[in-house]
Amino acid sequence: MIDTRLKTFLMLCKIRNYRKTAEALHMTQPAVTQHIHYLEQAYNCRLFHYENRILTLTKQGKILQTYAQNMCYQEKQLQLKLQQHEGRTLRIGVTKTVGGFEIDEKITNYLKVKGNNICVVMDNTDHLLQLLSEGELDFALVEGTFDCNQYASRTYKKEEFVGVCDKSHPFANKIIPAQDMFKEHLFLREEGSGTRHIFESILKEYNHDLNEFSAVTTISDFGLMMHLIKELKGITFAYKSVLKHDYDLCSFHIQDYIIYHQFNYVYLNNPVSLEAVDYFDQF
Incomplete structure (x- = not known):
């Protein structure tokens, strides 16, 4: 199970406001502050600081964000695998160009395998990368640019x-x-x-x-x-x-x-995400 304090940290990374993070998580603002202070003490570093009154991740905070995103994603994958007895389910994101004109044959071949299922989200690159960071997708297939330091990728x-x-x-x-x-x-x-x-x-x-x-x-x-x-x-x-x-x-x-x-597979940098890309790419 992922530590609740890490989930609080990830929500604050997304919203960048203590009060709004507390509202989103149905917590008090002091409780959010306590969670962040606990993590800062545990890892002996500052995770956030203010730049021109805007809450900003420190270098160490960005590192923790990447690791926490991977942990949450892998926990979701574990839950899916424990509940699924045959085949597999993939959650993929595709841009409108890719989804409309590029991968229909791959998805068809993938679904011919007994037990396989798929959830396809079609949206623009920015929103797909956001969903990827939140662990809602196994990978995204995009033609747009992305941060190579935050995501792993492979040319499609x-x-x-x-x-x-x-x-x-x-x-x-x-x-x-x-x-x-x-x-x-x-x-x-x-x-x-x-x-x-x-x-x-x-x-x-x-x-x-x-x-x-x-x-x-x-x-x-x-x-x-x-x-x-x-x-x-x-x-x-x-x-x-x-x-x-x-x-x-x-x-x-x-x-x-x-x-x-290039069209690229973009995914979180962990073995589970890479295995999902490898599996889908064979079709």
């Missing part, structure tokens, strides 16, 4: 990052000068999504930004975005795999912009 595949438009758009199947794309109506995923972060990073690398486009519309739903791109003759940027099921869409390339990016 490399994929070309391209412009996407309707097949009747003047850009379809062409290589265009960079300045031409700024005349277009750009559709993008919400902040926190991997594809948006990648595209903004590419623009920054070439000394451009989103304000240069004639119009920018944010859409969190991929299906709606593709519908609007067809109807309004807009453009977006995404992995080439999004085209494989929609024959009304085409790719285009920006001159001198040749970009490949």
